Amino acid sequence: MTPGLVDIGIAERTLRGEEQSGDRCVVAANGRRVLLGVIDGVGHGPEAALAATMAANTLEAFVHEPVDTLLQRCHTNLRPTRGAAITLVVIDADAHSLEWVGAGNVVAALQQIEPFGLPATRELLVRAGAAGGSLPSTRTSRLPLARGDTLVIATDGVSPAFTNDISCSEAPQQLADRLLKRYATPQDDALVLVARLRGNES
Numbered sequence: 001m002t003p004g005l006v007d008i009g010i011a012e013r014t015l016r017g018e019e020q021s022g023d024r025c026v027v028a029a030n031g032r033r034v035l036l037g038v039i040d041g042v043g044h045g046p047e048a049a050l051a052a053t054m055a056a057n058t059l060e061a062f063v064h065e066p067v068d069t070l071l072q073r074c075h076t077n078l079r080p081t082r083g084a085a086i087t088l089v090v091i092d093a094d095a096h097s098l099e100w101v102g103a104g105n106v107v108a109a110l111q112q113i114e115p116f117g118l119p120a121t122r123e124l125l126v127r128a129g130a131a132g133g134s135l136p137s138t139r140t141s142r143l144p145l146a147r148g149d150t151l152v153i154a155t156d157g158v159s160p161a162f163t164n165d166i167s168c169s170e171a172p173q174q175l176a177d178r179l180l181k182r183y184a185t186p187q188d189d190a191l192v193l194v195a196r197l198r199g200n201e202s
Contacts, residue, residue, distance in 0.1 A: 005034050005093045009172030009194035011180035015044050015157070015187075022048025022084075023155045023191035024056045028063040035063050035070075036089040038106050038193050040155040042082040042130060048189070051081035055131065059088070066090075067101045068138040071131060075103075078132025086131050087153055089124070091145065091197060098151065101140045102126025108153040109163040112146065121166055150196045152179065157190030159183040172196050 014021040022041035027034065039055045041048030055074045062073055067088040074086055085104020092098070100108065108124040124143075127136035150168045152175070154160075162183040167175060172194040184190040 005029060005032065005198060006091055007172045007196045007198060009174070009176035010192070011176035012191040013157075013180060013184055013189065015189045018045050018189070020046055020049035021189040021191070022052050023157065023189040024052040025191060025193045026056050026059045027193070027195075028060055030063045032093045034091045034093070034195070035059065035067075036091065036151070036153065036193060036195055038087050038153040038155060038191065040085040040104065040106050040157075040189075040191075042084060042133075044189055047082050051078055051084045051132065054078055054081060055084050055086060066140075067099055068140050071101050071103065071135070071138045075131040075135045081132050083130040083132030085156070087124075087126055089151065089153065091195065093197065096145050096197075097142055098145050099140050099142045100124050100126070101138055103129040103131055103135055105156040106153060107156070107158075107160050107163065108151065109166060110143065111150045111152075111166045111168055113148060113168060119168055121163060123163055145197050147197055150175070150194065153193045154179070154183075155189065155191045157185055157188035158192055159185060162192070168196075
C-alpha cells in the first residue's frame with residue numbers, strides 16, 4: 001500500500017445483522033512517515049459508523065499533523081456523535097521509530113526481534129476514554145523500530161488474546177486474516193490492521 005515504507009494487511013467484519021461497520025482504519029503516507037489509525041465507533045450500527053467515518057475523514061485531511069494534535073481534532077469533531085475509541089500510530093521510516101497515542105479499547109501490539117533472534121511482543125498502552133466523550137491526556141509515547149518489526153492494531157471486536165499470537169514470519173495480509181478469523185467475537189464489528197516496516201528503499 002505504501003511501497004518502500006511499510007507492508008500492510010487489513011481484515012474486517014461487520015456485526016451480523018448490521019449493514020454498516022462502526023470500525024474503520026486509515027493508512028496514509030506523508031513523505032517518509034506513515035499514519036496508521038484504527039477507529040471503533042461506540043456501539044455498532046449507523047451511529048457508530050457515522051462517528052468512525054468522521055474520525056477517518058479528519059485523519060485523512062490532516063495527516064501531516066502530529067498524532068496528539070490529530071487525536072484532539074478527532075475529539076472536537078466527534079462531540080456531536082457517540083464518540084469513538086481511537087489508536088493512532090506514526091511510523092517514521094527514516095528515524096526508525098514509531099510514536100503513538102490513543103483513547104479507549106483499541107489494542108495495539110508490537111512484535112520485535114531481539115538480538116538473539118527471538119521475538120518479543122509488547123502492548124502499546126493507551127488511556128481510557130473516547131474521542132468525542134471523555135478524552136484523557138493526549139501525551140504520546142515512542143519506541144525504536146527496526147526492519148521486519150510487526151505492528152498489529154485491533155478493535156474490541158477482536159479478543160485481546162491476539163497479542164499472544166502475532167508472527168513476524170507471516171505476510172501482513174495473511175496475519176490479519178488469520179487473527180480476525182481466530183479472535184473475532186460475535187458481539188461486535190471487528191477490524192485488524194497489520195503493518196510491517198520495510199527497508200530504506202525509496
